Amino acid sequence: MSTVSAPAPELDETPPTAGQPGALKAPIVLGVVTMLVALLAAFKARSGDATFRIAADTDFFEVPELVVPSTATLASVVVLLAVGTAASALLVNRGRRTPLWLIGLFAVVAVFGFLAWAAAGETIPVIGLLGGSIALAVPLVFGALGGVLGERAGVVNIAIDGQLLFGAFAAAIFGTVIGSPWGGLVAAMCAGALVALVLGFFAISYFVDQVIVGVVLNVLVIGITSFLFGQLLSEHPESLNSPEQFSRLPIPVLGDIPVIGPVLFRQTILVYLMYGAVALTAFALYRTRWGLRVRAVGEHPKAADTVGIKVNRTRYTTLLLAGAIVGVGGATYTLVSVSQFGEEMTGGAGYIALAAVIFGRWDPVRATLAALLFGFATNLSGVLSVIGAPVPSQFMLMLPYVVTIIAVAGLVGHSRAPAADGVPYRKG
Amino acid sequence: MTGDDPLSKRREPDDEHPIVEAPGAAEVAPSHLPGEDDDLTPDEDVSVAAAAATPQSPFAGALRQIATGSTMVSLLSIVLAVVVGSIMILATDEDVRDSMGYIGSRPGDFFFYVREAITGAYGALFRGSVWNGEGTDFETRIRPLTETLKFSGPLILAGLGVGLAFRAGLFNIGGRGQMLLAGAAAGWVAISVDAPAAIHLPLAILAGAAAGALWAGLAGLLKARTGAHEVIVTIMLNYVGYYLVFYALSKQGWLQAPGSANPKSEAMPESAVLPNLLGDRFNLHWGFVGALVAVAFTWWLLNKSAMGFRFRAVGENPEAARASGINVGATYVYVMLIAGALVGLAGVNQVLGTAPSGVTVDLDAGIGFDAITVALLGRSRPLGILAAGLLFGALKAGSFTMSVSEGIPVEIVLVIQSLIVLFIAAPPLVRAIFRLPKEATA
Structure with missing residues (x-):
């Protein structure tokens, strides 16, 4: 604890720029990971071959299995990781930041090495591992x-968790009553938007602290859904809680491409909706007038107001749209x-999604990648067990959460939220 | 509720409850009570004392403040939440819905069933939490009250931990992880150390508090050192802690009961269990007294100590605090250490008091999250948290009776709790619903 009495570093004002101590975090984290993998190789080496099965029976042509010797692979991975760490340290030393692709490549190599070690004498179903990760990541x-x-x-x-849970709940009920998963999907979107409306009502109109409304709304939704589940759904499971499911919908041609096909294009309609939603959100946020307004309202509401953008109305509509999107994720639970x-x-998936938002630096594409990463880690634990x-x-199972802490503390600790994030806007 | 808490009559604009009409408070007429317009005074006691001591119309001012102030808003919020809860109970009651179908021909039936459902539900709630009129002797009748106190203890302790962090501007959602780690540590000391009760019990309690403190302190340290947001870190630490304790409970030689395959430890030895407070006929144990001591300690810490002053200063405005020479990073670490110790004591309370049959991964029983609502309802004031903890403890105790005798799911309590906090956080909304005057300054 002696470290705490030292003067705290400047926290909020300055995001780290080139050459500042903040940039050092990346090589440090990479170094720690390299060391851990090296320890694994040195003391817990396992003999035998690890087999990666990458073929699916629907492919145009047969992809051979990849068989690697566990020990040698792990050793070469350690070398590669050390090179990556050195490159990162060198870049930082020259006053530059570690590029994201290097971190990504580093992670892929590290995971490959770990898998080669963990699966010694066994077979890893790569298609199942990746495809399952995407399915698990959909709500996230x-x-x-x-x-x-x-x-x-x-x-x-x-309140993302509450929106997911309420979406799942509405999808189950309305999917059953209407008798079509599409009905359930629409109901889930409405349910997510409804939670968003309550959030907006308290946070935008009544200036209540947004974090508090969110946490309380999560509890409220758990209470309402569990109460109604106990009172109604468990009493009448056939008429209220047996929704029709979305079935797998392989896309012709695309679905037959080796590796990519079964992973990406042999999924349910909700996964394809997800691809569309990510692209559309990124496009709308950065390339349309509406997106510019949304960002203006989040960065500098006063300036936005001055040029005639209705701040609170924009916030309401954006929040409702966001709620509907989260609702689709909730529908995944009960319709897929x-x-x-x-x-x-939902088991707290909304909190993981929130971590993905911050991990992804408030960018739709990066946040999606972070969510996929969490999906991968969760699925990996299943496959390995x-x-x-x-x-x-x-x-x-602990891994995704530890990775999040390391990422939030080590890699993106200084990431900057939208300037007016969490601040209610009062006119005048 | 908060009525017996003089501090809660004061409304302070703070981070958690931005009070929208705060600027209006500055427009108080000069003839007004001196204590009323100094909303920003850090020391509540002074202003309350001044209000009481003032010679001119002490009652009119006090009444007006009660009618429009935060106490009234708190009470009305509880009323509103109970009304919504009642509607939910009625809407899902079979008899009420059936009689609704023929309300035109026999409205009497409908109102009969409505009355039945409501009196049944709240009668059971009261029977389960305060006084059981159906009991045959005094001990059976008063037993529900002791159950309420038993459930209140950990809620108060964990609520203090969350509330203390709030006062320093930190949001501690990590109650679950802190309770789990603390419970596991206390359980481990209880099982593996052999000592007379006078040493054994304090040692186990200390170990638990220390584990909770370290787990929360980690979040504080990361916040201070790297700027990692404590909300994210504490949420993640909940999961990490859960799996750590799960692992320890499923490993022979660590915490798992010898020869068992379940993720559960053996029962706590007698010398490490908190003794019962009122004899063996009641489940109430000394943990509740510990909670009261913790309330007193936290009150002293926040209002009388230099460290508490730094906590509040950082909570009000970290930049200003830094500018005036306070080490903000160290303050974050200290406040999380103490907050984690308090939350940890709630975990200790469960393992060594309420459920001494063994450590499990469910030992937190949702208290870590309930503590957030307790702290919010108590407005992060120690005495407010005491009152809120008692209220929620009563709701919890009563909800079991409601569930058993009326078939109402216990989750109705979650609904009521969260609605109370939502309404309390938006005083203008509550005022608008009940058409109260806008300000105490009319």
């Missing part, structure tokens, strides 16, 4: 997109993953 991606939109307009949305609603079935990897499942 929709949640993160909604979060990005809301925060870009200046409203912190902690599980065939009925269960109490607190199936093949019996020598890592306790608790530690694998």
